[in-house]
Each structure stands twice: as C-alpha cells, then as structure tokens.
Amino acid sequence: MQLANKIGTLLPWRNALLLFLWLAVWALGLLVEYAPHASVWFPVAGLTCAAMLVVGIRAVPAILIAAVIITFWTALHYDIDMSNRQLIEAGLLFGIAHIFPYYLGAVTLRKLSAVSKYNLPLFVVSFLVLAVGCSLLATAAVLSSLVFTGLMPAADVASTWLPFWIGDMAGVVVIAPMFASILLYVFPERKFNIHLVIGIHSKLASHHFKYKLSLTIVMLLVAMLIARYSGSSESAFAIFFLVIPHMWIACTETPFITVVSLALTSFLIALLVNLFGLMDNVMVYQFAINVIAANALFGLAVPALVASNNQLRLVASTDTLTRVASRSYLQQRADLEITRSLQQSEPLCLMVFDIDHFKQINDHYGHSIGDEVLRLACQHAQHLLRPADIIGRYGGDEFVVVLPNTAKEAVVAIGNRIIERLLQIELAEQLKVSASFGVAALQQGDNFRSLFERADAALYRAKQQGRSQVAWH
Template sequence: MDTSLAAPAERRTLRLAAPVAVYLAWLLAYAAAQLMAYAPHASLWFPPAAVTFAAVAAFGWRRATPALLAASATASAVTVMGHSTPASPAHWVAALVLFPVAHVMSFGLAARFALASVSHGPMPSLPRTVAAFLVGGAVASALAAWLGAWTMHWAGMLDRDAILATALPWWIGDYAGLTALGPLLMLGLRRLAERARLPLHDALYAFDALPRPPHTGGRLLPKLSLVLALALAGLFALAAVPEHESLLFPVFLAIVLQLWIAHTQGMLESLTSVAVISTVLVVAVASLGLGDHALTLQFAMVTLAAGSYFGLAIPVLYTDNSNLRRLLTHDAMTGACSRAFFLELAEQSRESALRRGEPVAVLMIDLDNLKTLNDGHGHAAGDHALVEVADACRGALRRGDVFGRLGGDEFCAVLPGCAAAQADRVARTIQASLVRARVSIGIAIDENPDMALHAVIDRADTALYAAKRAGRGRIASA
C-alpha cells in the first residue's frame, strides 16, 4: 500500500507496533541463532546482529534502542536463569546491562557508519556504502564479540584463557548473520517506518533509483532454485562422505552463480537471494550435523554476501556509462546527434557511399522565426518547436541516414545513396509532417569525393539562406 494512503489511525498503530516488531524480530532471530549453534557460544550465524543493524538504520537510535536493549536483556536473562548454578548479582548486571549495551552499541554504530558513508562523497556510491557496511560490520562484530567475552569473564562465566577462543567464533558468527540478512532486513524495516510516517534518514533513499540491469535474463525463482540445488548437493555429499571436504565445491560454485543473479536481477531480488541461500545453508548444516565445517561455510556465506553486494554495482555502472556516452554524443533535448558526433558519423557514411559511386544528399533544416516564438510564447514553446522539428526529420529519414543538431535552431541530415529528386521528397515530407513549427530547407547533392564534407554543408547552407530570403517555409537546392 502507498505510504500516503495510510490513515492517521493506522499510522499511530504502526508507530506503536514498530518497537514491538523490533523486539519480537530480535528474539526470533536469537532463537534461530540458538538452533544453529554448533558449539557453546558459537553459532554458524547470529541474525540478531542484522536486526539491530537494520532497526537502528531504519528507526534511528532513539526509537530503536529501547526495544533492542529490552530484547537482548530478555534473551540474556533467560540464558542466565537456565544455568544450573544460581545466578550472582554480577551475572544479572552482565545479562541485563553489559551484554545488551555492548551488542546494541556495536551494531548501531555499524548502521550509522554505513548511512554516513552514503553522503560522504560528491554523490552516493554503492561500492563505497557496501565497503562501509562490510568493514564497519566486521569492526562492530569484533567489538561485540570482544566486549561480550570480557563481560562473561568479568561475571565469572568464562576463564581468562578462554576469552580469545570464545570471542573468535562469536565474531565470525555475528558477522555472518549481519552480512547475510542486514541489508534485506533494513529494507523491510524501512518500509514499516515509511508506512508509520516516521522521519527517515535521507541516506535510506539514496539507492532507490538505481537502474535495473537492462537485459534482465528471466525470473529469479529458476535461478535461485539452481543455486540452492547446487549448494544442497554439496552439503548432502559431504554429509554422506564427511572425510572429503572437497565435496563442498558445489557450494562455492553456487556462490559464483549467485553473481549471475546479482547481475541480472534488481537489488531487492539479489538481497533476497543472499538471505534465502544463507538461511538454507545454515539450516542444512545444522540438520546434517556439519558443524565441523562451520568456518568454511561461514567463509562461504560472507563471500556470497560481499560478492553479491559489490556485484550489484556493476549493472549500475554499465547503465551510467551508456547514459554518459549518450549525453556526450546526443543533444539531450531533441535526441539528435551532437555536432561533433554528427560530423564524425556523417563523414564515415558519406565516404562509403561515394566509394560505392552513390550520391549523398545533405539537407540543412532551420526552424523559422524561433526568436519571435521565444519572445512571444516563451522559451518552452521554442523548445517544443525544436523537438517537433527533430521528430519530423527522424520520421522522414531512413536507417543509415545521419541526423544532427549543428547548433541553435539548425539541423543537418546526411542521406547516403540519395539523389536530388528523392532528397526533395524527403524535405517535403519533413515540412508536411510539422503541425505548429515551420522550417526552411537547403539541399546540396554531393557526388565528388575530392570535396570536403564541410564544403558540401556550406553549399546546403547557402541554399538554406536562399530559401529564407524567398520567404521561409521553402525548399531550395544548391
């Protein structure tokens, strides 16, 4: 539903629902992490990191923090109560204050860092934001894991010698969860914030207008199914013959194929496929008991996410490049070739026609009384007239003819293989198809390879001025 259509009562409900949604999403993500644990304090991934990142990015610190702290404190309290030994006051301080603060602060900072990266340069850059997300996320995960492990030690839950051994898998699991799900969750929570009309950070809109890849090669589902089938084939094969880790190769192949999705689908589809593949991977690893290969699979998941996010930038660059090239070679308003590009194309096309012994017609087309039109009806009316002339010319020309705007209200067309009678017909067609504008046209026929193109254009120009002097709206030949 469009945000503007959300009724005030619905918006109020959504505003109240937003923190509840964050709280529940965090706890759900925590439960998912517990299910995927392959060793004490080590999960294949830790999706709450992604929820915290996404909530702070979408709702801001003030709105997101209470729900996130509450969810994190709830989860830690349940864990503390589940311990066989009675919990000490230090346990409770760690569970209710230190763990939640360390977690929310770390991933909240990562979110703010990623958003700040968007407006850092002269214009938003997807690769820069992806790099900020990946680097900021790695630092945030390390901070969360290191502070978490020290908190456990301070509360008497962990020996000092075990801090590093606990913090390292903690770090990697947090990072895997963040990279796999963070960006997609951020889009989802942003949608909720929009519908509730919460004030949103401008950076959240920066990449909305990214062009979709021009040749979208089919639908997401068949591609995603193929990628998942490959990944699962690798995992099942390894479960059947655990001593051959090289059987994981199809999983890596699936990651390479995911780049195909990133290059041919839009951003939402790519983020979705990263999330789906990662989720299927962790569920399969947990159910097949492949925890011994956790590190390899976490590496695969992080590579999958990082490759896909950077991969998204490539179709955008292609499109930007072709837009830039078009701006350089074409007049933006009329779509005719720009002067330099026109002369280059016209020269090539004329040379090959003359080499074949064919004549080349050059038409100079000039809008009549544009100055009067501008002065009387404004520049926009003049612009419309110029566009009408360009459209009429294009409509009368064939494939292989070259058409450009030489400047102001002056257009030129070079028609290879076109003799005088046919050039005259083309000129009449142009004039006849104009409704509001009127043009004068000068024609020169070029059959002499020793003459330079600009000399032929000068002849057509002289004919054009003869047509103007004769009263405008006419056609004259050199």
C-alpha cells in the same frame, strides 16, 4: 502485574513485536552454534543493524530486554552461577556492547546515503564496508563485556574472536537488507527508507524463480555432500560455486527476493555444516556466506550501473536543447554510415540547414523564442525523417542530417517539405520561420569532412539565391 504494565508502557506493540522477532531470530542462530558464543552465522546481528537503520534509538529498549533474557538463558544453559542482579547487569552491558556499534554504523550509512542521493552502487559499497567495521567493533565490545561480567573466560577470547566476528558479519550482510525492508511496514515513522535506494519493487518472484532457487539448493547440497564424503578438506571450497546462481538471481529478480534467497541459502549452509559434521572447515563456510552475499548485493547494483551508464551515454549523445544528436555523436554515426555505404556501394546524402535570420529572431523576440524555434524546427524535421536517418545539431542554429540509402532527389524533396512545415510555425506576431538547405551526395573517396564541406557550400549558395530553399552540390 506492575512489572508487566511497566514493560507495556515502555514497549508499545511495535517494540514488543521487535522484541519477539529478535528472540526468534536469535534462536534461529542458536540452532547452528558450533561452540560457546560462536555460530556459523549470527542473524540477530543483521536484525539489530536493520533496526538501528530503520527505527533508530526507539528500538533500543526492545533489544536491551532481549539481551537480558538471553543472558539468563546463557547462564542456565552453561550452568553459570550468578545472581539475578548480576545477570541483569551483564545482560544490559552485553546489549549496549551489541547495539552501539550498529547504531554508529546505521547513523553513518544514513548520512552517506543522503549525501550520495541514495545511489544504489554507493550504498552497497558503504553498507559492506560498514558491515565489516561494525561487526568487528561489536565483536570486540561484546567479548569484552562477556569477560568483564564473568560469562566467558578471558582465555577463550583468542580462539573465539575470529569466528565470532565472521559470524556477526555474515548475519549483517545477509539479514540486514531483508529486515530493513520488512521493518518499514512495522514502523511507519522510520529513520531510513531502504526503498529510496533499491526502489519500490514487487515482493513477488518471477515465474522462473523456482527453477533458480531449485538450482541453487541442488548445487548447495552437492557441494556439501562432496565435502562430507570426499575426505578432502579442499572440497569445502566447492561451496563458492553458489556465487553463480545467486548472481543470476540478483540480476533477474527483485532486491527483496534476492535477499530472501540469500537468507535461505545461508541458513541451509549453517544447518548442513552442523548436520554433516563439517566443523573442521567451518571458517570456509563462514567466509563463503559473506562472499556469496556480498557478490549478490553487488549484483543488485548492476542494473542501476547499466541504467546510469545509459543515462550518461544519452546525455553525451544528445543535444540538451533540441534533443537531437550532439555534434560528437553525429560525427561518429556519420563516419560509420559513410564507411558502410562506401563498402556496400549504397547511396548516401548529407543535408545541412540553418534557420534564416536567426540572429535577428534572437535580437528582436528574445532568446527564449529563439530556443523554441530551434526545438520546433528539429521536431518538424524529425517527423519527416525515417528512423534510419540521423539528425544532429552541429552548432548554433546549424543542423546536419545523414540520410543513408537515399538519392539526392529524394533528399531535396524532404528538405522542401521541412521548409513548408517551418513556415507554419506561429510563435510570435510577424515571426516567419524559414531555413536554407544544402545537400551533397556521397562519392568514392569521401569522408565526413569532405562531404560536409560540399553540403555546406550548397547551403551557402541557397542563401545567396534568396534563402528558404534547397540547393545541392
């Protein structure tokens, strides 16, 4: 009773839940063990990694107790003659050897995530690199502890370390992301919130997920049956075709559904390797689990990369002050529209305008008012333009509008309406906002430069004639 009370004090209910979860996941890995201390995958390594990442040092007591428990089971199962004290010491040493590498990896991953501002692509790369390194370090530490405590003959290390390492790595790559999400709901005081990286998504699958998962399982069964009955060792590599449906899932489902499907597939691979007697090719399947999972995790980063590229494209193509097209993007679009209009013999006009006496506005009212004048001028102009028209800031207070499939007379009317709107702007006492416009129509042999020069010449004439008007070339 005293021992139970001490454990209860040491392990609050959350840690007790972690203890039982750890033992349950370990038992799951035991189902697919094909040699002493070697399993197709070792899912509990993923749970330990997730616990260190989310819970931190507070998870250590639960995992240490679990390590002692499974050490007693190992001694009983393999008929190892050791005293209870020796088994407790061996279990604690094994637990420390198992935990410490993943603790180091979790601390490193938390710091890298914070430095990169929780960027998903960088997180995926960092996680995979650390999974390789930490699982290798854990393999070296655990095997050393097993040999040191007499739970494993030193002669077995040479044949065990590689499958041990790959099995641990598979457990981390496949299981850790899923448990990192689950543990957030168990431990409110977390060290790391993976949702800051992957975003807060629904845990529900899409309506089409059942078809994607069914296809994945069918492909898995076909690949395993081919390996079972073909009699060719090369047929084991058919399992790598599972990369295709898992990439499909990763790009179209939520991250949580992606990692759950990875966990299910990996467990089925490990289970069928045992059931179908495919132990001769077990390393192929171990590597396949890692490759499929790593590929799917990169798939999770694809939408983030696309969004990031779209954001960069938007920044490059948009003027930051007025939110109209930047000069470079304006010229690119103008060149395309001019080429298209010439090829299809369609009308096109270019309109250039700038704010009258803008320097005096800045000098008298301040640059903040001047900036607001530019923003409002663009807003009013955009309200009067069509979606197909392109307005961009050419420089300073000068703007260019490309109007495809529009005659000169219609463009002049649009310019006059913009002038009327600008005169209604009220930002400061006695501030009158107006603009002058120059218009040029596309001619055969024109390019953007020649068309702009004619419109700019028309703008100069509008200023000479008294400003706040539209002139054409």
